[in-house]
Amino acid sequence: MSLGLPVVLEGVRFAYGETRMSFDLAIAAAEIVAIMGPSGSGKSTLLNLVAGFETPAVGRILIGDRDVSTDPPSQRPVSMIFQENNLFAHLDLFANVALGRSPTLRLSSDDRSAVGEALARVGLAGKEARRPRELSGGERQRAALARALVRRRPVLLMDEPFASLGPGLRADMAALVAELHRETGMTILVVTHSPGDALALAPRMVFVEAGRIAADGLAADLLGDAGPETVRAYVGERRRSR
Ligand SMILES: Nc1ncnc2c1ncn2[C@@H]1O[C@H](COP(=O)(O)OP(=O)(O)OP(=O)(O)O)[C@@H](O)[C@H]1O
Numbered sequence: 155m156s157l158g159l160p161v162v163l164e165g166v167r168f169a170y171g172e173t174r175m176s177f178d179l180a181i182a183a184a185e186i187v188a189i190m191g192p193s194g195s196g197k198s199t200l201l202n203l204v205a206g207f208e209t210p211a212v213g214r215i216l217i218g219d220r221d222v223s224t225d226p227p228s229q230r231p232v233s234m235i236f237q238e239n240n241l242f243a244h245l246d247l248f249a250n251v252a253l254g255r256s257p258t259l260r261l262s263s264d265d266r267s268a269v270g271e272a273l274a275r276v277g278l279a280g281k282e283a284r285r286p287r288e289l290s291g292g293e294r295q296r297a298a299l300a301r302a303l304v305r306r307r308p309v310l311l312m313d314e315p316f317a318s319l320g321p322g323l324r325a326d327m328a329a330l331v332a333e334l335h336r337e338t339g340m341t342i343l344v345v346t347h348s349p350g351d352a353l354a355l356a357p358r359m360v361f362v363e364a365g366r367i368a369a370d371g372l373a374a375d376l377l378g379d380a381g382p383e384t385v386r387a388y389v390g391e392r393r394r395s396r
Pocket residue numbers: 170171173191192193194195196197198199200
């Protein structure tokens with residue numbers, strides 16, 4: 155099954171005041187790409203432009219063959235998962251996932267079975283009645299994944315989805331995302347600060363620096379000893395700061 159659509163940023167320019175960004179990027183249908191780069195370099199802005207939370211001043215964003223540059227987020231074929239706060243505190247797990255299916259929670263029996271299947275797929279069967287506060291951080295991120303699965307949108311954007319998890323859980327989540335990618339064929343962009351996550355998730359890595367794409371290639375190459383100086387400096391800095 156291949157759900158994914160290509161994502162293209164063509165001559166996109168965007169600024170927050172004096173902070174200028176400029177992105178040219180082509181991602182193939184059903185590709186998974188890790189996005190890395192220093193804090194404040196523009197990684198979240200890149201995802202927000204694709205999701206429609208920000209609009210380019212210049213340039214175009216295409217998803218499939220459609221120019222979505224000025225479409226509101228709800229009209230784009232995209233789901234987004236954030237570092238945290240993906241769930242509504244007052245709703246139980248089942249309802250939180252079901253929102254991906256129906257914003258009014260009027261659910262058909264097909265909707266209910268899709269929610270049940272997605273919960274089982276991410277390892278949360280049996281926890282349907284729990285509120286988010288009764289789930290662990292890793293379980294909450296699995297719930298956010300389940301909601302993205304039932305939405306069946308062709309493009310999944312993940313903004314540091316593992317950042318609040320410990321090392322064991324991060325590895326489990328990265329493996330789950332890689333498996334779901336293989337199963338669904340969604341096009342997935344994942345922002346991460348961890349070279350380990352990037353290598354586990356995606357053959358391809360895009361390195362964002364000072365509002366532009368400074369390197370784009372195989373994660374193993376870019377993160378290796380012969381990788382670009384800018385990536386090596388960033389990875390070295392991260393190691394020293396921990
Ligand atoms: N809503 C905003 N208003 C003004 N400036 C912003 C806004 N959001 C981000 N910025 C600025 O734009 C730049 C890029 O921010 P962005 O959040 O995209 O970086 P990032 O690479 O995702 O950083 P981090 O790794 O710290 O999350 C930064 O200089 C940031 O201060």
